[in-house]
Amino acid sequence: MMKNWLAAGAIALTAGMTTTVAQAQTTTVPGEQVGLAVGAPLPEGVYAINTFTYGGRDQGALDVGVNIPILVWATPWVPLGGRLEFVVAPPTVFAFGKNSGPGGIRDFSVNVGTFVGGIWAFDLGGNFGVSLLGGVYLNELNGDRGVARFNSGAVAVNPVLPFLASNTYRFGVAGSYTGDGWNVTANLTYNFYDSPATFSGNNTFGTRGPFNISDALNLDLTATKKFGKFEIGAIGYGTVNLDPNLLNRVGDLGSGRIGRGGRFLLGGLVGYDFGAFTTQFYVARTVARTADSFDSTEGWFRIVAPLYTPPAAVAVAPAPLVRKY
Template identity: 60%
Template sequence: MVKHWLAAGAAALSLGFTATASYAQTTTIPGEQVGLAVGAPLPEGVYAIDTFTFQRADQPGSADTSFNVPVLVWSTPWKVLGARFEGVVAAPTVWSFSRTGGRDISANVGTFVGGIFAWDLGNNVGVSYLAGVYLNELNAGRFGGAQILASNTYRQGFAISYTGEGWNLTANLTYNFYDVPARFDGRNGIAAFYGAQVPSDALNLDLTATKKFGNFEIGAIGYGTTNLRNRAPFAFSSASFPTGCIGVGNCGTVGPSGGGRFALGGLVGYDFGKFSVQAYVARDVVNSVNYVTPAGRVRENDRTEGWFRVVAPLYTVAAAPAPEPAPIIRKY
């Protein structure tokens, strides 16, 4: 069971469409896969994963945001070049909660469809490659009163994990890029503008260092995201977005590219046998977005995030029984 829920993180996917995500143009939520050995191949079977997070930024008046990401992964019996193939589908939901009495918002955004190739290198080391796409289900839709014409998001992931002796030491790199320009118009905090707007690509890094003690798990986590400078990002002023941006790159006092954040925290988990749970809390230690207090002081708009995850194998293939030992024949 330990391998089941550690490796199940290879399918924990989500969408970073948030009313306070004014740090970087990332579609995959930073930190969603920490605590999971995303580099290790899953045993053959079908797995359900649900990850929930609640985020609060320091800036007064900014909206709180939460995400719920149900994921289904099929670890197939097929191998490609020695790698187990795992099919993945996820359907993330996002909520935005006003802290000033405004309107709360919810939306189903961007079903993810993809596949994972996971290699067991031996000695408890595994590596994986993920490729997939967040489908643009908001195309010609509305969010918070604004018309949104957005692109699909393509995702690649590269991970390495060590899972020996109860350890989970994992590094996971995620790259997001987009197929067509996005278009936004309307009111409710979204500036009125028209024409092609190209979001910057984004790079996320998730880090895990945890240890199992019986059924319990405890350890440290870190995660972050940054814009890449290879494409023209959005460059809106904080005046245009008084409560933050909605998944459209950098805002506030940062420049037109290179914005990002990094958070550190701790994780605890417990394996109940038929399913496992994890919870973790993290706080920004570095970010590129500032805000001005009523007293006129400039502060970093740090974010505190709480996470909860459930992993449940729905079906697994029973391991082949070990062969009976051959009788020992001794001659005298």
């Protein structure tokens, strides 16, 4: 049962944020798939997943939270033996200021571009699985729709996170071992941006642009064990910018090179299977970072629940053979 619940998070997708040059440019939040057997194929059905994270930062003027509602359809189609799974996810980012003066941000919330994509997941036998993920955050469609409130009481509307004006394309590969109650998973995620935007061109925002966004690489790691209905184990995750010399932004926002922006966090996870749904909670702390990144302590909470699974096939006893002589 737990294997199925964990696999249901194979496409737990979200978006991150960048408010200063000294941060990673990844749209996919590092750690968003920790605790999930993302390499294992799902049983056919429809699944709901919600993951929430809140990070308290040692440096910088903002703490950041992200809520990630996800709807997953694990289809009956298994081309070449791999199940096709489709997903839609409209994340929301929240931030809260740290009394940084009247010009600082008190709080804001913003919609991130809705993610649409899919996964191709294979059961390799022996409790091993591997999956490939592809999709896009439609930032130019509905990203950066939000409001920021300053300590002075003033309110600003778009752009709140102007770098979200460019679509983000996401690719990933994951492998999982799920035998004997274990979930040992490694997941590699690559983000690259349509930067500057080539579709609607909205990332200029008048004089605010263009925005040249660095590609980014994320790594999520999980090693947990189930004991009855409980799950416990270690997790780790990190991110790094791949184009540190890119200009992050120009125009009236100022300019600066994005820098390497890499960091890695380690922590622990506890989960419980309630039967109708599963919960997970994990906490991680920065253990390594580049000089142009930041330290933080991050807490996560997740619920995974099936909405629909097809009924099991009912075996029909063969009719007795009646012969007449």
